[in-house]
Amino acid sequence: MAKQRKPKVAVWKFSSCDGCQLSLLDCEDELLTVAGAVEIANFPEASRAVVKGPYDISLVEGSITTPHDVERIQEVRRESDFLITIGACATAGGIQALRNFSNVQEFISIVYATPAYISTLATSTPIRSHVRVDFELHGCPINKYQLLEVINALLNGRKPNIPAHSVCVECKRRGLACVLVTHGTPCLGPVTHAGCGALCPAYQRGCYGCFGPMETPNTTALAAQWKHLGVSEQDLMRAFRGFNAFAEPFRQESEKHG
Amino acid sequence: MDKPSNFVVERAAFPQLFAALDTRGYTIVGPTVRDGAIVYDALRGVDDLPIGWTDAQDGGVYRLARRADAALFGYNTSPHAWKKFLYPPAVRLTHARRENGAWRVMENDDAPPRYAFLGVRACDLAAIEIQDKVFLQGAYQDSIYAARREPAFILAVNCAQAGGTCFCASMGTGPRATQGFDLALTEILEAEQHYFLVQVGTERGAEVLNELAHRQATDEEMARAEKILLETAQHMGRTLDTRDLKALLYQNYEHPHWNAVAARCLACANCTLVCPTCFCSTMEDVTDLSGENAERWRKWDSCFTMDFSYIHGGSVRQTHRARYRQWLTHKLATWIDQFGTSGCVGCGRCITWCPVAIDLTAEVRALRDTETIKGA
Numbered sequence: 001m002a003k004q005r006k007p008k009v010a011v012w013k014f015s016s017c018d019g020c021q022l023s024l025l026d027c028e029d030e031l032l033t034v035a036g037a038v039e040i041a042n043f044p045e046a047s048r049a050v051v052k053g054p055y056d057i058s059l060v061e062g063s064i065t066t067p068h069d070v071e072r073i074q075e076v077r078r079e080s081d082f083l084i085t086i087g088a089c090a091t092a093g094g095i096q097a098l099r100n101f102s103n104v105q106e107f108i109s110i111v112y113a114t115p116a117y118i119s120t121l122a123t124s125t126p127i128r129s130h131v132r133v134d135f136e137l138h139g140c141p142i143n144k145y146q147l148l149e150v151i152n153a154l155l156n157g158r159k160p161n162i163p164a165h166s167v168c169v170e171c172k173r174r175g176l177a178c179v180l181v182t183h184g185t186p187c188l189g190p191v192t193h194a195g196c197g198a199l200c201p202a203y204q205r206g207c208y209g210c211f212g213p214m215e216t217p218n219t220t221a222l223a224a225q226w227k228h229l230g231v232s233e234q235d236l237m238r239a240f241r242g243f244n245a246f247a248e249p250f251r252q253e254s255e256k257h258g
Numbered sequence: 259m260d261k262p263s264n265f266v267v268e269r270a271a272f273p274q275l276f277a278a279l280d281t282r283g284y285t286i287v288g289p290t291v292r293d294g295a296i297v298y299d300a301l302r303g304v305d306d307l308p309i310g311w312t313d314a315q316d317g318g319v320y321r322l323a324r325r326a327d328a329a330l331f332g333y334n335t336s337p338h339a340w341k342k343f344l345y346p347p348a349v350r351l352t353h354a355r356r357e358n359g360a361w362r363v364m365e366n367d368d369a370p371p372r373y374a375f376l377g378v379r380a381c382d383l384a385a386i387e388i389q390d391k392v393f394l395q396g397a398y399q400d401s402i403y404a405a406r407r408e409p410a411f412i413l414a415v416n417c418a419q420a421g422g423t424c425f426c427a428s429m430g431t432g433p434r435a436t437q438g439f440d441l442a443l444t445e446i447l448e449a450e451q452h453y454f455l456v457q458v459g460t461e462r463g464a465e466v467l468n469e470l471a472h473r474q475a476t477d478e479e480m481a482r483a484e485k486i487l488l489e490t491a492q493h494m495g496r497t498l499d500t501r502d503l504k505a506l507l508y509q510n511y512e513h514p515h516w517n518a519v520a521a522r523c524l525a526c527a528n529c530t531l532v533c534p535t536c537f538c539s540t541m542e543d544v545t546d547l548s549g550e551n552a553e554r555w556r557k558w559d560s561c562f563t564m565d566f567s568y569i570h571g572g573s574v575r576q577t578h579r580a581r582y583r584q585w586l587t588h589k590l591a592t593w594i595d596q597f598g599t600s601g602c603v604g605c606g607r608c609i610t611w612c613p614v615a616i617d618l619t620a621e622v623r624a625l626r627d628t629e630t631i632k633g634a
Binding site: 033153156169177178181182184215217 | 292293294295297318319320321322337338342347348521522523524525526527528531532542543544545546547548549557558559560562563564565576578610611613614615
């Protein structure tokens with residue numbers, strides 16, 4: 001292979017908790033290999049050093065919640081060849097998208113001593129709502145192995161193995177017994193995007209839907225089954241109104257309840 | 259053997275089975291209680307068996323329950339089929355390394371365990387026979403399946419009770435194990451007695467039996483086992499009318515009932531993953547970051563995922579309607595054209611483990627009862 005310039009990777013933060021970009025630092029064993037394969041141009045959680053653009057790969061964390069964000073994401077897009085959103089905030093608006101179901105001005109007046117200082121949008125929206133996105137990585141937080149897989153696939157010019165089917169497929173491949181069927185535990189697994197490796201069911205817990213809607217979610221059918229299990233309308237609304245509340249299928253389902 | 263001989267092994271002698279299999283180098287797997295269910299997993303001894311446990315099953319519902327007795331095999335089907343051992347959920351097919359600009363492909367050098375399966379039910383024996391057809395009897399043999407299947411020791415257990423979602427009697431696969439086993443047991447508990455009526459299926463089975471204290475069965479004991487199996491057959495939780503089933507499905511591609519099922523179907527793929535005969539898989543090619551090493555993995559897939567039917571331009575079966583119809587029609591109709599047998603053995607797992615309790619016996623009944631397009 002001809003020696004090529006190392007791809008320049010930048011990590012960008014919008015409204016988020018930093019958990020997803022920390023997944024990259026959390027790659028401990030693989031981190032040095034990644035650092036050897038790419039040039040880290042901007043990574044606020046790891047270093048203050050910033051290398052000027054353009055960038056080959058931009059990893060974007062967080063949602064758009066301020067007028068400043070709206071401008072900044074355009075700048076990131078202009079400077080980036082390949083833009084990957086990482087996590088529920090960047091792909092669905094995150095937990096802060098709960099504001100989309102309320103009046104944000106009321107929150108501001110209650111929370112801040114001088115509301116006039118606060119410049120914010122009425123909604124928290126995913127990156128996709130503002131610029132073209134090349135790939136979306138789901139999860140709250142993302143799975144670090146999936147992040148490595150996407151970077152790996154890009155570097156090697158192949159398709160990333162990031163299936164969009166339900167969590168159930170991962171659950172069954174792991175040989176777990178379905179929590180919904182064996183003890184009637186409400187589980188969002190059947191409508192949730194795979195990626196976590198069925199983490200919660202492995203601990204006998206129902207899926208919380210951290211990875212957002214799967215490719216073709218039938219939330220209505222699952223909600224009907226949850227009701228059959230005795231889940232109240234309000235709890236159903238809350239279940240769909242989590243980290244991925246503003247992902248369209250979950251938003252629609254949540255609005256049918258509570 | 260000229261005619262099937264039946265022997266009796268007392269419960270007290272049963273632990274000897276583990277030693278007999280262990281000394282032959284088998285990895286013993288069978289039923290054990292874990293995560294609120296009776297699952298198939300590695301067994302160290304008789305105490306790992308679900309002694310005194312049973313399961314209550316219905317559409318979308320499975321509950322572990324205590325029995326009044328200390329039966330070892332007093333339950334029905336497990337959440338997973340034996341295919342998880344013979345046809346692993348994820349397996350590396352090959353790996354390759356780039357050397358001097360060319361790929362060197364290397365064989366897998368892993369030796370799979372020699373399994374001894376304890377407690378294989380008649381429906382699951384029929385399922386293994388079907389997967390044998392799929393993986394071993396076509397133009398190409400699946401070497402991964404073959405390496406696990408050929409040495410496997412099978413101890414079958416006849417069902418002394420029928421589960422809530424069982425319908426093996428409709429499919430003609432059970433509840434009695436008739437072939438495909440090394441040894442077959444019927445567990446009998448009555449009054450103060452607890453013993454196993456044992457039928458020998460192979461020489462290998464006879465050798466194992468010889469290491470257990472056993473004696474010839476009496477006519478009375480054999481009659482007792484017959485009665486148990488007859489009662490099981492009469493108490494199936496579900497039934498499926500298989501008359502002209504293939505034609506029924508072929509003539510009803512556009513039946514409106516498919517829409518009713520689709521409204522409930524989650525397309526979560528659980529039915530296919532628990533099905534003991536479903537065999538679809540996907541390939542994943544992975545590389546390391548340097549791109550110098552590559553691996554090809556095979557993973558269980560399902561006709562309920564979008565990727566499954568993805569070709570240039572998109573997924574062929576976009577709707578849940580199309581996917582459920584594909585699955586049911588393949589299982590009960592096109593399978594017959596493809597492999598000369600139904601793809602359904604009546605184990606009922608797809609009914610129990612469907613999170614929203616879709617019941618294929620009920621769906622077929624609905625199609626049959628409301629058939630509107632007759633040879634049109």
